[in-house]
Amino acid sequence: MSSDSPAVWADGLTKRFASFTAVDHLNLRIEKGEVVGFIGPNGAGKSTTIRMLCGLLRPSEGRASVAGFDVGRQPEEVREHIGYMSQKFSLYGDLTVHENLRFFAGIYRVPHRDLSERMRFAISMAGLEGREDALVRTLAGGWKQRLALGCAILHRPPILFLDEPTSGVEPEARRRFWDLIHELAAGGVAILVSTHYMEEAEYCNRIALINGGRLVAMGTPSELRQRSLGGDLFEIDCVPLGAALKALGTAQGVVEAAIFGDKLHAVLGEGGLSAEELPRFLAEREIRVGSVRPAKPSLEDVFVRLVSTTPETRAAS
Amino acid sequence: MFERLSVMLMKEFLELRRDRWAMFRLIVPMIIQMLVFGYAATFTVHHVTTAVLDLDQSQASRSLISHFAATSRFNIVNVATNQKEINRDIDRDKAVIAIVIHAGFSRDLENGKSAQLQVIVDGTNSNTALIALGYIAQIVANFSAEQAANRVFPSRSSPATPAVGISLQMRPWFNEGLDERWFFIPGVIGTLTLMQVVSLTAFAIVREREVGTLEQILVSPIRPVEFILGKTVPFFLIGLGDIALVSFVGIFWFHVPFIGDPWVMLVGSALFLLAVVGMGLLMSTFSRTQQQAFALNFFFLNPFFILSGFAFPIAAMPKVLQWFTMINPLRYFLVIIRAVFLKGVGFAVLWPELGALALLAVIMLTISVLRFRKSLD
Known part of the structure; x- marks a missing residue:
């Protein structure tokens, strides 16, 4: 060798x-x-x-x-x-x-x-x-x-x-x-x-x-996380959730947003809204923001996402 | 090669020693089966239940009946008074044989006519019936010879015509007393060894496959031959020990003579065991689980036993089955072991059987090694 x-x-x-x-x-x-x-x-x-x-x-x-x-x-x-x-x-x-x-x-x-x-x-x-x-x-x-x-x-x-x-x-x-x-x-x-x-x-x-x-x-665990989501995941503590969700849905660079319990989960892709800009972006729309923290999706979620987005996944497994 | 083989053997030895019941399992069933076979395996017929109906009530008829009573072959269980009784005895298994002497029996004898004797046999067990009929024929022949002599000499009525007969002097060789035990016991030694060693070998390998240790060994650089030798040498040695053990029981307990050369016996046993171990090995390559090995074992061992000449003569079998016996190592070993025990013949006579065993051993072991390699897939 x-x-x-x-x-x-x-x-x-x-x-x-x-x-x-x-x-x-x-x-x-x-x-x-x-x-x-x-x-x-x-x-x-x-x-x-x-x-x-x-x-x-x-x-x-x-x-x-x-x-x-x-x-x-x-x-x-x-x-x-x-x-x-x-x-x-x-x-x-x-x-x-x-x-x-x-x-x-x-x-x-x-x-x-x-x-x-x-x-x-x-x-x-x-x-x-x-x-x-x-x-x-x-x-x-x-x-x-x-x-x-x-x-x-x-x-x-x-x-x-x-x-x-x-x-x-x-x-x-x-x-x-x-x-x-x-x-x-x-x-x-x-x-x-x-x-x-x-x-x-x-x-x-x-x-x-x-x-x-x-x-x-x-790939490395973090590479796989990013690849599966198409960006980084953040957990946002804010009220009201409904308005925030609506606002993020139209924002540039937000790949995905969803309510997760009493918080909001958002995936931020490249070339758009960054995590630092988030509080100001939401505040401008009269949403009170408590905190914005990076969150880690479980590898199980990652696996499920990657498998479901891979075209040739067969039932044989 | 030697290092791997020696650790394999060491491991087998340790496992055997740790197994508290191993010695028991290897020795006790062999001895018990040997004893059971030795005592039970016999075609001799004794104490056949017999019913008698004497409708003649003459001196001659009573004399004939006393001939039956005198031998231990027959056991007169009922002296009947009518035909119905006889039928009932046969129907209800009270008697296997019924002897009916019709009225006029002694009169026919007196007149020098051929007297009739009726014998009814329950043919359900054809073997017993056949043998019993043979004894009856003997007794009747003796009786008529006596009658003839009585009629010829005491009365001297016709001295010019003495009874002419051929007297048969039987002298069987190798087993003068025609003791069936002498025939069976060497066969039992071969049969028990076959059953013991085939299943031990097959199960030992399949067990490793089941537990997963086989896989662990197969990912090592060990060669199939090293593994197979490590797995089979112990059973080869156990087989030799088994043969020696049951042979001693046969010789010292059942007094079967051993007049041959122990070396011929050793060479024959070794070749036989190689073929048998090969069979076990081959079986293991077809079995993933011990259950499968058990089923295979069950499927093959009985035919091997029946088609060996242990009890049923090969020459009397249909041609197809006779061909099958050619691949049966037990067939050859039975010839060898009986010949060595009773006839005392050596290599000069037994080389075809020894050669056949050697060939079978080579074929089975080769196929096993090849299949073993393939079975990794």
Whole structure:
């Protein structure tokens, strides 16, 4: 892998199962040290994409390269360079923490001289010091999940694929897990993590929205917000609301305005009314303005908007 | 290769050791089934319920009946007084056999005519009926020989015509007493091993698929061969242990002779187990869930058992089924194990069966590895 090539890229990646297209001409690019969130409803094609990138599934069409290796033609090389963890926390329940780590270290042929240090690191990362000899099936979900991550990174892969790693885990453990993800990314690991928890999308450097097998949008969370609304969202505390709404509806640069509870929400686009000019604009029309504050639409709203405005969203998802 | 294989084997060993019931499950059912088969699997017919109707009431008729009473093959449950009673006994399962001696039986004998004896058999269980009829024919033959001798010698009425007969001296080889247990027990060893090892192998892999650990291993750089060897070597060894265990039960408990070369037995068992493990593996590549594996198991094992020559002679089967037996590893192993136990023959005689097993093992394992690769999709 040369230093400037992306860790992962996909070009027109497609997977068909019989007549069903699970992934439809997907393009993707992930740089080193980047955490990319893969967001979309169940059945959107997240897992299928990840499985293709891991070399578990052969692409029907298109190409993808992971760590500089072609996933279709060099799956063995790809597997040497990736760590993979899925929602199922695939560890051996009847083996101890230590035995599971030893097993995966052996499968990945971790050099003997590094073995004890790597295993110690994984154990401390999972917070399992002192419980090395506990059977894995006796561990709670959060620990199992961190141990699975520990097993997946024993061989120091430059790229990590995490397929809904946090599903079914309590919020506190989920937060700890994301801390680990960011630590790994800070060390230069490229991470593609799929989730259907919208709030987790905020933790990602970039988000890839996927629906019906197609990439709907990709960008940083704030980019996606702006793109979905066509401007920035502001919350205006003013009376009377009806007059204000009417006034904003005709103002230049206002993309959208709506009553939201006892306040007004307005999206301001480029080249028109700015947030600073708003109070004066409204005051001139005899509307009393309490405050104007920037508001953040939830990513869920963003997702719904982006999906509904994308022409080729199919019912298949 | 060796490192990955050794951690795979270590893992299997640890899982087996953690499973408290593993040893129990691997050993106890085998021994119990061996005992059940050993005692129950027999075609010998004993104590057949018999009703008798003697309408002749002569010395000869009583003598004939006493022949039936004297053997443990028949159990006279009713001495009837009329035909109705006989019919009722057969209808109500009170008797399987009815012997009716009609009036005039002794008179015909005296006059040197052929005397008639009526035998009614409940043919519902055709096997028992057939065997019982065989015994009856024997008893009647003995009786008529006696009658003939009595008539010829004591009276010396016609010394010029002594009874001429061919006397048959039977001496079966390899199993002089024709002890059916000697035939069945080696077969049971093969059959039990087939059932145990096929399902163990299939289930072990499907379980990993179901739990998700299979996927976790498949995204690692491990090669299919390494994984498959890691998964099958333990069951191969368990299979060898099973064969040794039930063989000991057969030899020391049921006193079936083992006169062959243990090495021939070992080579035969190893080839058989390779084919059987291959079968289990192949089954696992067709099953996503343990339920599917169970259904497949159920579907295949019985035909493999029936079409093995365990009890039903292959030569008597329709041609199509005979062809099917060609891909049945149990068929070849039964020939080998019976030959090694009872005949003591070696490689010089058994090479076709050994070769067939080797070929089957290669084919099944190859298809499994290829299918395993494909099953990732």
